[in-house]
Amino acid sequence: MTVVNFEALQQYRRDLHLIPELALEEHQTHAYLLEKIKSWQNDTMRIRTVPELPTAILVRFQGTDPKRTIGYRTDIDALPIAEQTGLPFESTHPGMMHACGHDVHMSLALGLVHYFSQNQPKDNLVVFFQPAEEAKSGGKLAYDLGLFTDEWRPDEFYGIHDQPDLPAGTLSTLDGTLFAGTAELKVAVHGQGGHAAYPHLVKDPIVAASELIMQFQTVVSRSVDPIKGGVVSIGVINGGQANNVIPDDVYFEGTVRSMTRVGLDLMMKRIRQIAAGVALANDITIDVSLESGSYLPVENNSALAQQVITFMQSRDDIDFEVAQPAMTGEDFGYLLQQIPGVMLWLGVNDTHSLHSPKLNIDESALLPGFEALKSLIEWRMAH
Template identity: 55%
Template sequence: MLSNDDLIHIRRRLHQIPELALKEEETHDFLLETIQTFPQTNLSYREIEGLPTAILVRVAGSNPERTIGYRADIDALPVEEDTGLDFASENEGQMHACGHDIHMTVALGTLSYYADNQPKDNLIFFFQPAEESEGGGKIAYEKNAFSGEWRPDEFYALHDTPTLPAGTIGCRMGTLFAGTSEVVATLTGKGGHAAYPHQANDMVVAVAQFINQVQTIISRSIDPIESGVITFGKLRAGEINNVIAGKAVLEGTMRGLTQTMLEDLTQRVRDIGEGIARSYNCQVDVDFKQDAYYPVENTPALTAKFIDFMENDASIDFETTPPAMTGEDFGYLIHQIPGTMFWLGVGETSSLHSATFKPDEAAIEKGIHAITSYLNWRMTTGEAQDV
C-alpha cells in the first residue's frame, strides 16, 4: 500500500503535468505506470475505444455480491499557475486549478489499498478524462465502457473543496452540484444608419429586452425555495457607433438543481425568445447545450447509507453541506447508475479554478481512510438491489 510520502510524491508529479481535456497522454502514462507497481493478482484492465486517455481497472472481489465503481477525473484547466510552488505546472497555461491531482492521488491510494487487501466485492476504478469540458463521463458511457462485468451497481466520486477543513467529508441528500446548460441566442433583424432607425430593425434594443425578460424567470417562474441561475456573460452586436446593429449574439449559462428545473428553464427561455421575435419582428434562434452536465442528484437510499456511516464513524470528520451551483459531469453517470458524490475538504485556500489554488495535502490520507472505511463497511451490508 502506498505510504503518505509516496502519495505526496505522486500528487506533486501529477500537479506538474496538467493536461487539458482529451489530451491527457502523459497523465495517463504516469497513472498506468503507478498502478502497474501494485500487486496485480486481482487487477484487470479495460481500454475504451475512442477514449484513449481513460483507464479502467477492475479489482476482483473474493466473494462478490455487487460491483462498486469509483471515479476520479484527470484533466486540468487552461489556467496559468501563480502559486509559487516548487512543483508548479511545467505546462504553460495549464494547471490543476480544480484539484484533480488530489482526486487522482486519492483514487490511486484507494486502489493501492485494495490491490494489497482483496475486497469482498468487485471494484471498478475509472480514471476519467475530460471532466472540465467535453463530458468524458458521457463519452465513456455511450461507448459501452460500463457493460458486462465492468458495469457498477453503484458509483462514487469526490470533489475537493476549500470550504471544508483538510480531510473533512461533506455530502447531502438530494442535489450536490447543479446541472448546467450553455445558452446561445442569435437575434437577426436589419441593420441601418443610426439617423434612420425607422428603416432598420435594431437588435441591440431587442436583445436588451430579451435579457431583461429572461432575468425575471428565476424570480417569477420557479419555486422561491428552490434555486436556479441564468447568467449571460458575452454579447456581440454591431460594428460601429453610428450604425444600427442588425444582429446580436448572446451567450450564457443556466444552472438548476434538478433536471426537471433545467428543462423548465429551457422552455421559459424559448417562450421569451418567441415573444421577442413577435414583438420586434425579428428572428430569434435559441440553442442549448447541456451534454453531460446533468445535476449531481445523489441516489437517496445509497446516500442515506453513506451519510449515516460518515456521521457515526468517530475517525472521520463529516459535515452536511449545501448544494453548489457548480457543474460536474458525474451527474450524467449517476443518472444512468445509482451513485453518490461527496466533498473532500482541502483546507482554506483560494477558490476552485483560481491560479493560486493550493490544496492542503493532509487531505489525501484522510480521504483515503474515509473512502476505504466506508467501502469496507458497505461490502458487508445489504445487497446491490437495496439502492
C-alpha cells in the same frame, strides 16, 4: 501489507499538477496514471483502456466473496487557466492548470488502486479514471460507449470533489441533490445594422439582445418554484465596433442551472419560448443553443447517501459535515442518473475558489481523504 502514505499521495498530486491537460487531450496524464497502475498489477486486477475514448482507464478488482460491484470514479482533465500560484510544482503546460482539484481526485484514486492491489476487496471494485469532466461530456461519452456493461457495470458509484471552503480532510455530503444540473447557453441575435442616426431603417440586435437578457431573468423569478430555485447568468456579450453604427449581430453566452432534472428542462423550455417571442416582436432572427451534455444534477441516491452519512458520523477518525446543496456543476451527475451512487465533498482549506488561477489546496487533506474513502468502500462491502 503495503500502506498508502501521505508522501506517496503528495507525490502523485504534485506530479499530476505539473502536467494539466484539457478535455480528451489528457495523453501525458493517461501515460502517468497507466504506468503507476501497471506497476501494481496482479492476478486480481484487470486494466482496461478504450480506443474510442483513449485517455480513459478502468481498473477492475475481482472480489473475494462478491455480492455486488462497487464503482469509484475520478476525473482527470484540467482547465484552460494560466496558473498564478508560484508553486515549485506549478503547471508546466502554458495556459492550463488543475484549478478544480482533479490532481487531488486522481491522487486519491491512485491510492485506492494501490491499496486494493495489496488488499483484495470483498466485493468487485471498478475504479474509473474519466477524461473530459470540465468539457465535452466525458461521463456521457463513457456511458454511451458501453463502458459500464456486464462485469464492468457498478451496482453503485462513488466519487469526491474537493471544496476549498471546508477544513482540510473534512468529508461532506447530503441525502438529495448535491450539485445542480447545468446547461451552456449560447445566443446569436441577427438583425439588420446601419447608421445610428437612422434607427427606423434598421432592426437593432442590441436592443433585442438587451430585452432578451432581461426577460431571461424572469425564468427564475416567475417560472421556477422559489423554494427550488435556479440560476440564469450571462457571462459573455459581444456586438458592435463603433458608437454610431448599429451592428447586424449580437452574441452572448451564459449558464443555466437547476437542482433538478425537471427544473432544468423547464428553464430551457422557457428560454426558447422567450427567445421566439422576442424574435417575433422585433422582426429579427434569434438562434438559441442550450446544451446540458452530461451536466445533469448530481442527485445522490437516498438510501446509499443515508448509509454513507451514518457511516461517516459513526467514525471518530473522520471529520464529517452534512452538506448544503450547491449550484456547482459536475458531470458525475450523468452517471448518477444511470447508476445509483453518492458524491462527497472533500475539504481542501483554501481562500481561493475552484477555477481560480491561485487555487492552492492544503495537501494535509490527502491522507484523511484517502483513509475515509478506503474505509467507506470496505465498510460498504461488509454490509
